Amino acid sequence: MRPSHSNHALLSLAVALLLGCQRPPTASSARSLRFGSGGGFAGLQTTYELYPDGRLTRRTSTPAAADAPATPLPPPPAAQVRACFRQLDALPTDSLQLDQPGNLTYFLDGQTRRGCPVHLAWGAPGAPAPHAARALYRNLQALLPR
Amino acid sequence: MKTTLALAGLLAVSGAFGAAQAQTARFKPTARSLAPAARPRINATIDGARAAELQRSTGPHLDAARLSTLARPVTASSGLGAVQLWRDAASGLPVFISATPKTTDAASRPAPADPAAASLAFLGELRAELQVQQPAQEFRVGDISRDALGQTHVRLTQHWRGLPVYGAEVVVHLDGHNQPTRFSGRHFRTPSGLTNLTPALAAPAAAAQAETALRRQTHVAALSADVQRLLEYSAPQSELVVYHPEPYAAPVLAWHVTTRPNVLERWETFVDAQTGAVLRQYESSCAANGPRTASGTDLNGTARTLNTYEWNNRFYLIDGAQPMFNLGRSTMPDEPVGALLTLDANNTRPSAPTITHVSGANNTSWTNRSAVSAHFNAATAYNYYRSVFNRNSLDGAGGTMISMVRLAEDDGSGMDNAFWNGRFIAYGEGNTGFTPLAGGLDVAGHEMTHGVVEKTANLVYQGQSGALNESMADVFGAMMDRADWLIGEDVVRTSAFPSGALRSLQDPHNGGTSLSNRGYQPRTMSELYTGTQDNGGVHVNSGIPNWAFYKTATAIGRDHAEQIWYRALTTYLTRSSQFLDLRLAAIQAATDLYGGSSADVTAVRAAFDAVGILGGTTQPPTHTLPTNPGQDYILSYDTNTADPGTLYRSNTAGANFLRLSTTAAISKPSLNDAGTVAVFVDAQHRLRALQLSPTVSESIIQNQPVWHNVAISKDGTKLAAVTMAQDTSIYVVNLASGQAVRYMLYNPTSAGTRGTGVMFADALEWDYSGEYLLYDSYNVISNAQGQDIDFWDIGFLRAWNAAGNTWGDGQIQKLVQNLPAGLSIGNPVLAKNSPHIMAFDLLDANAGTNGFSVMGLNVETGAAGTIFQGLSTPGTPSYSKLDDKMLFTAFNTAGDTVVAVTNLQADKITPSGTATVLISEGKWGVWYSQGQRVVTAAKESAATAVPGLSAYPNPAREELTLQADAAAEATLYDLLGRPVRTARLQPGRRSTLELNGLSAGTYVLRATAGAATSTRMIVKQ
Known part of the structure; x- marks a missing residue:
């Protein structure tokens, strides 16, 4: 008898084709967008974390050490925050993953509304991030207090 | 229905197969080029050029002349009447003389004399005023000209005992009757005090002195033969002269050297012929620009001599004094070639930088201390590499080195860092952790060494290779700043780094006990950081090779150690080198340089032993898997269209066929290692699974009609699949978790970037670790002539991270980085018992219709063998259970597809004997065994595993x-x-x-x- 394939795990593959990606839902529904840079001579990393509700924090950490406490920053304008998350959600599927660190590495980490993981790390000479990701990064930088 | 092949039907397989169509691409897309490297943009407002005022003098300064009338009596023999003199105020010597003849009556005048003789006589009459003892001997007649007014002008140069007196030239002007009436020009008193006219320095030595001095001022290059002909110059020209270093000071014997150091310039140098001292040197071509030197105070309060550059009356922190400077190719000041260029980011952020030259209207006021430090340190770094390793700049080719100071953080605050971005070094002004980082020589050395690494081994900035990248930067930074073994000690704030240094080669623990302590690094392999932060701990684990260097250097001396490390870096290490590779490279480098029995080799070994980098530490084990204990069979695809059966199982002699399926397939089946499941793509592009044991059953496991190929992992827990579209991705499903991901394919370049050109993947093969997926892909790239070239090649995709029990990072490595033109490789398959041995198809497009070969390769040793050649179709090879045979698809002389077999030698990559037909009217032979063996030890992360399961x-x-x-x-x-x-x-x-x-x-x-x-x-x- 032919086995039923209604519960086949491979069906997830078909779903993945439709949605572009799939990952298990996280325990918390809150998502955030982490960006920043690190490495260089000192190996320090500065991570900014932006939440949809406008909260923005900064954390500076030494190489491989435990995270330093996050410092709250002045919340950026809500419209700009929403625009950044829309930009995140609109990243093309071929612009979601990149791992080309350089002496100084820039990064974007997050998750689209559909649950697609986003991890971009760039900085290696001659290996720029996709245009859409760089545009998002620039807009995120513009949110930082001056 | 397949039958056992009769012996009479066996045909010796040879190279003379029927013609068949070579593998071709499914279609031809557009090629794309790689992205260019970034360059800093200069947005300064540069002063417009204004006319330069040349104030050069080759002789006594022109001061106000004095007019005086000769008061001495005129002798009867003299032909001169009244004489008026104009004298130089400084020297008192006449610069102009007007004399009238004694009589204006032409009839009574003496007969016209030879102008030359008349001029010398005239000068003789005036020798007292001229303060020349014997004008007739000291002046030589040069050019004589007669103008339209009938006047004659006689030029004379001054000499002293046969040597020209440099800069002394006078003119005697005669009237129409050849009577001298005027004198003009500059000369010197008779240099009677100069008695020794035998030079202690020969002309070539003087020219060498001149060149040495010249190199401090300008770019000296060898002129090409064409330029030499153009300039009529092949070597410095030297002339012995009497020279007055200061106007009317005592004369010296000197060599006057004329040099053309490059196509644009001509320089005059005066070298004391007795002492060799350079008395004066100046450019005699019509230009006001060029290298200069200046002084500036750096961040540490030290006065530094800087090489600056004057361009159109403005001075820049551009060092054009190094041998690599190429003025001819430079566009000054913005694009110097072969210079050390220092720029200022003006405390602006990277997202909106304002980058300017560090420049000024004069060459004496350099107040930007960060720029002074960076500029001086760049020269130090350049000279270190040049003098110690004969390396011409970071790229080894005289490329411009750019330093940028005062770059701020993204939020505008002071940047507590410095970095190399592939194009320039950027320094922050510091914040809580550091003072302005340009103040550290080892900072400059560290960052500049990243440039050297990029152009040599180009170590990937992740994991152990990234740690080696960082270690090399620390090592050579410490070698430039040789006073200690510390990194960053001149720029750290002790409030942030209590030890007083960012890192220490002497003791990587740097006063701490764990990674929670700032500046702490592991120093032995037992302390190796294995996390994912910091790109796998590149700034952390660098402490281990750092300590190995320290131990080596303290045993054999810094000089030997740095030579060994440099040779290891530039000769032996490659992009993915691990710590073990450094050990091997350093030992070999020490052997090359100092001999295999040297104390250096002993010291290197001991150092690496001490830090735990032992021979074989990180090498993947060259192991042999246990033989699958089960019964082996051959799975093949029947090509007889009259037979409804498609997939058949036979014994290994090609007999006792069992029909497994009647489903038409478009892909070669892929089996798990246990031989119990086969997966393939049917003619409707759906995924199918074929249970092979204990009973045979078939099912559609994915019914979307989009697929082209599928492969199951050896342990049966994952599937990889590709679609039939031009899709540069591979889809991977984890059957255990039900999750799926899509990996994007790319072509890794030698520069470490992700290049384009991949069109789609086809054949898939999982390795035995379950982490890597071998695949072949069709590529289209542009060659140097801009033409599209297409080819197939084989890649390794890291699709699974066994240690983390999670998805792999998608990193790709190619089996062959640069395939020779006309070659394609594909259909990779691993040996059954040796994970480091593989076979694949090779197509030589230049070999005609029979251009396919089945190749064997030992990935660890690099040894390769041709298992069978002269095929007109891809062989899609498959190893036997014991790796002593190879199945492959071929055509027989009748043009029918067959599954052939050849014996293999013990190396598993070369044939033994003659290939024979095993299965007629068949293809895609897969040798498999139905039994259990351990092929992969999946490692679970302790942090994520169910405890105690x-x-x-x-x-x-x-x-x-x-x-x-x-x-x-x-x-x-x-x-x-x-x-x-x-x-x-x-x-x-x-x-x-x-x-x-x-x-x-x-x-x-x-x-x-x-x-x-x-x-x-x-x-x-």
Whole structure:
């Protein structure tokens, strides 16, 4: 008898084709967008974390050490925050993953509304991030207090 | 229905097969080029050029002349009447003389004399005023000209005992009767005090002195033959002269050297012929620009001599004094070639930088201390590499080195860092952790060495290779700043780094005890950081090779150690080198330089031993898998269209056929290592699974009609698939978890970037670790002439991270980085028992219709062999159970597709004997065994595994006992991902899964306890 394939795990593959990606839902529904840079001579990393509700924090950490406490920053304008998350959600599927660190590495980490993981790390000479990701990064930088 | 092949039907397989169509691409897309490297933009407002005022003098300064009338009496023999003199105020010597003849009556005038003689006589008359002892001997007649007014002008140069007196030239002007009436010009008193006219320095030595001095001022280059002809110059020209270093000072014997150091310039140098001192040097071509020197105070309060550059009356921190400077190719000041250029980011942020030259209207006021430090340190770094290793700049080719100071953070605050971005070094002004980082020589050395690494080994900035990259930067930074073994000691704030340094080669622990302490690094392999932060700990684990260098250098001296490390870096290391590779490279480098029995080699070995980088530490084990204990068969695809059967199983002699399927397939089946499941793509582009044991059954496992190929991992837990579209991705499914990801393919370049050109993947093969997926892909790239070239090649995709029990990072490595033109490779397959040995198809497009070969390759040794050549179709090879035979597809002389077999030698990559036909009217032979063996040890992360999970016995017959230290849910899945049994586990209590009713075969047990997950492969007997 032919086995039923209604519960086949491979069906997830078909779903993945439709949605572009799939990952298990996280325990918390809150998502955030982490960006920043690190490495260089000192190996320090500065991570900014932006939440949809406008909260923005900064954390500076030494190489491989435990995270330093996050410092709250002045919340950026809500419209700009929403625009950044829309930009995140609109990243093309071929612009979601990149791992080309350089002496100084820039990064974007997050998750689209559909649950697609986003991890971009760039900085290696001659290996720029996709245009859409760089545009998002620039807009995120513009949110930082001056 | 397939029958056993009669012996009479055996045909010797030879190279003379029928013609067949070579593998071609499915279609031809547009090629794309790689992205260019970044360059800093200069947005300064540069002063417009204004006319330069040349104020050069080759002789006494022109001061106000004095007019005086000769008061002495005129002698009767003299032909001169009244004389008026104009004298130089400084020297008192006449610069102009007007004299009238004694009589204006032409009839009574003396007969016209030779102008030359008349001029000398005239000068003789005036010798007292001229203060020249013997004008007739000291002046030589040069050019004589007569103008339209009838006047004659006689030029004379001054000499002293046969030597020209440099800069002394006068003119005697005669009237129409050849009577001297005027004198003009400059000369010197008779240099009677200069008695020694024998030079102690020969002309070539003087020219060398001149060149040495010249190199401090301008770019000296060898002129090409064409330029030499153009300039009529092949070497410095030297002339011995009497020279007055200061106007009317005592004269010296000197060499006057004329040099053309480049196509644009001509320089005059005066070298004391007795002492060799350079008395004066100036450019005599019409230009006001060029290298200069200046002084500036750096961040440490030290006065530094700087090489600056004057361009159109403005001075820049551009060092054009180094031998690599190429003025001819430079566009000054913005694009100097072969210079050390220092720029200022003006405390602006990277997202909106304002980058300017560091420049000024004068060359004496350099107040930007960060720029002074950076500029001076750049020159130090350049000279270090040049003098110690004969390396011409960071790229080894005289490329411009750019330093940028005062770059701020993204939020505008002071940047507590410095970095190299592939194009320039950027320094921050510091914040809480550092003072302005340009103040550290080792900072400059560290960052500049990243440039050297990029152009040599180009170590990937991740994991151990990234740690080596960082270590090399620390090592050579410390070698430039040789006073200690510390990194950053001149720029750290002790409030942030209590030890007083960012890192220490002498003791990487740097006063700390763990990574929680700032500046702490591991110093031995037992302390190796294995996390993912910091790109896998590149700034952390660099402490280990750092300590190895320190130990080496303290044993044999810095000089030898740096030579060994430099040779290791530039000669032996490559992009993916690991710590072990450095050990091997350093030992070999020491052997090359100082001999195999040298103390240097001994010291290097001891150093690496001491830090735990031992021979074989990180080498993948060259192991042989245990032979699959089960019965072996051959799976093949029947090409007889009259036979409804498609997939058949036969014995290894090509007999006793068992029909397994009647489904038309478009891809070669892929089997798990246990030989119990085969997956393939049917003619409708759907994924199918074929259960092979204990009974045969077939099912569609994915019915979207989009697929082109599929492969199952050796342990049966994952599938990889590609679609039939031009899709630069591979889809991977984890059957145990039900998750799927899509990996984007790219072509890794030698520069470490992700290049384009991949069109789509085709053949797939999992390795035995379950982490890497071998694949072939069709590529289209542009060659140097801009033409599209297409080819197939083989890649390794890291699709799984066994240690983390998670998805792989998608990194790709190519089997062959730069295939020769006309060659393609594909259809990779691994040996059954040697994970480091593989076979693949090779197509030589230049070999005509029979251009396919089956190749064998030992990936560890690089040895390769041709197993069979002259095929007109891809062989799609398959190793036998013992790796002593190779199956491959071929055409017989009748043009029918066959499965052929050849014996292999013990190396598994070269043939033994003659190939023969094994299965007629067949293709895609796959040799498999139906038995269990351990091929991969999946490692679970302790942090994510279900604590204390055990499942036994394994293999099991009737029931499986489970136990865990935490409450967990356990589910047993078949290889098609269907749950077949479940159980709840209580901590510390045994539970059982009833296995009766399940088919014998391999299953996947998945247990979850909250966020923790563990999987086990279970065999049901």
